[in-house]
Amino acid sequence: MKGLTGKVAIVTGGGSGIGEAIVLRLAEEGCKVALFDINSDAAAAVAEKSRAAGAAGSVSPYVADITNLEAVEAAVEKVESELGPVWMLVNNAGWDQPAPFLSTGPELWQKIVNLNLFGPINLHAAVCKRMAERNEGRVVNVASDAGRVGTSNEAVYSACKGGTIAFSKSMARELARNNILVNAVCPGPTDTPAMAAVAGTGPEAEKWKQSMARGIPLRRMAQPEDYPGMIAFLGSDDAGYITGQAISISGGLTMS
Template sequence: MKGLNGKVAIVTGGGSGIGEAIVLRLAEEGCKVALFDINGAAAEQVAAKASSAAGSVTPFIADITNMDAVEAAVAQVEETLGPIWMLVNNAGWDQITPFLKTTPELWQKIINLNLYGPIHMHAAVCKRMAERNAGRVINVASDAGRVGTSHEAVYSACKGGTIAFGKSIARELARNNVLVNSVCPGPTDTPAMAAVAGTGEEAQKWKDSMARGIPLRRMGKADDYAGIIAFLGSDDADYITGQTISVSGGLTMHG
């Protein structure tokens, strides 16, 4: 991709799954990647995998639900690696449960990570980008935020909110050349999915059933998203902002 070599990129939730794939792809493109994750051991393992890449990966233990922690981590990134060019808000979590069986405590946990987390990151990073009149933000949302998903009501609300928030920030910061877009994965076979669906024969039947509803006849893989995110952070996407792009094997087709 044009213009990524040597650029500093933050990826939240980069210690596994989609986040790990994004981190490794950006490192291949020559980025200096700041990997934010609450799991320090996982972050170190991903950084080791990128040791031969053109760029580099530096782990940071960061709790994005805490604004003070975010401010401190972002300041450390700029001090250590340089000006931040690209922010990828990828971290997320859910517990699949019918809404009427959930509790306010669970709602708050989901909201803190999936909605407040990206808002905190925008606040800390975008003010620096705006001062420099340069930057790219890619929010990893979800098609759940566009069409809703049974048993993921609060998560869907958070992802829909993140999409709308990103569009609003894209409008506010366009004059500062800070471009903000969202990528919406469809159902994806990741460790997070396995934690929800389990393993074994029944879990495989459930995955197979889901795949039959996808026009491309398979669930997504973590690597399916890294390319579009690298593109949106590159010079090739200089005229794209405020957009929401589904990457779902055709499961959702929006005009």
């Protein structure tokens, strides 16, 4: 991709799954990646994996609780002092505990909202003000097709992701004058450790995944590696006239 070599990129939730794949791809493209994750061991392992692969760029792990604005501000300040000005922010961190809405309560709702909605908002507050001062930057928010079409047993999560899409479009309008482009990428069902934690493993889990795959036109569930190419593109010079978009990557499961 054009224009990524040497650029600083923050990726939240980069210690596993989709986030790990994004971190490795951006490092391969030559970025200096600041990997934000609450799990320091997982973050260090991804950084080592990138070094072992001989990536053109680098991966530096940072422990950051994205639900805490003060912690985010401190982490972003540290990144800029150690790596340089942030060119690209990828808000990828997310979490859910699927269950019928009427069986859940405020404690779970708040946890889901704090991580999936306020987390990205905190990162925008800390990073975009610095981008605005420099009149350049890119933001990619990893939302979900759940935020576009809804999904059973994930009502609050879907609300957060729908909010992320609307927030992305609003920020794209506000920040266009500062040459900051803001877009959202919306994954469909993806075979990740997070899904395995919910669906479990073994024959029954495999049957469930196969059943889900049959409803996808491409006849397979997504893998984490299906997303980083689009995210790298949105951070590159090739995407210099794209902003305010919500791009579905779902194997054709949702088409609009």
